[in-house]
Amino acid sequence: MVTNILWHQHDVDKARRAQAKKQKPCVLWLTGLSGSGKSTVANLLEKKLAENGKHTYLLDGDNVRHGLCGDLTFSDKDRVENIRRIGEVSKLFVDAGIIVLTAFISPFRTERDFCRRLLADGEFVEIFVDTPIEECEKRDPKGLYQKARQGDIKDFTGIDSPYEAPENAEITLAFSGQTAEQSAEQLFDLLKQKGIVA
Template sequence: MSATVETQDANIVWHQHAIDKAFRSGLKKQKPAVLWFTGLSGAGKSTVAGALETKLAQLGYHTYLLDGDNVRHGLCKDLSFSDSDRKENIRRIGELAKLMADAGLIVLSAFISPHRSERQMVRELLPEGEFIEVFVNVPLEICEQRDPKGLYKKARAGEIKNFTGIDSLYEAPESPEIDLPAGELDVALLVDLMIESLDQKGIIRL
């Protein structure tokens, strides 16, 4: 089932409330941001994002993790895996991440999000410096060897169509804010790299 996006009514106006992003983030003593994890299926996006969220929570930061499979159980359960529905999936998640950042949260978003144009669409929803593209960089052959859900095997057998990396294109980031060599290092080291990078970027303070 494909979703259709209606043109916004000219009579709908954004209402600016007295309590704004700066106030909310000030209460939390943190800088809001959207950490957008992208990479092939099996690269470890959800694993790294989950481990990072645990570390951030231990350090006292307020976060929320948006996971690709989880949102398709609710917010995006009406969408297929066609190119048009995938674009709508990312649009919805981008709008949700924007609202969560407005609440002062550090949002971790783990999605394949295969197309550069869609990731750019989300970037443009947010103020400069608030969108942090994290490339979970693992070659296709390693992802296929891992195949934790058996999806590559099914895709190779023709049981799954439009599978990213097999019969659907993945466009790797050209200049991500963070490039994680997730095919070479274990999760603990990747989290350490993320924490160091977020500190350097002023998202957190160690």
């Protein structure tokens, strides 16, 4: 363990950065199976937040795998590290006064709980995009389920790697035929209730 590193306290803090942006920073953590609609809903919600003058950043699973987490596989160990890195990056964005949206399968409760503990109370909003695997397989926008069923992709969540659904998410977007736009609107209303959006 490194012992010669100390935390340097800066004069401009999270509260001052948030005040400058006139918003309440937080992490909106969308979790669900591949093809559940996480990225689509997150994108629509970010657009709505931007239209309302909010400062945001969207961290998307595939995009992050091109850079920050490009050295990781999809083994359980690397999935844990993937989410640890995202949690730490999200914490930095919140410290900068930003509303962070994340769209990650993030299959394990322990890792999602770890990310929650990195933040202050009320700064982590877990959003379970609860789309049944049968529907995700029908959509299969990238053809991944088909490849996983054929054995071409190993450690695929929902097929040969587990997904642990949230037990206490702040909100569940249950698949019931509502559109992605309606889901984004539902989340926007939740943010108003929580005082994140005025």
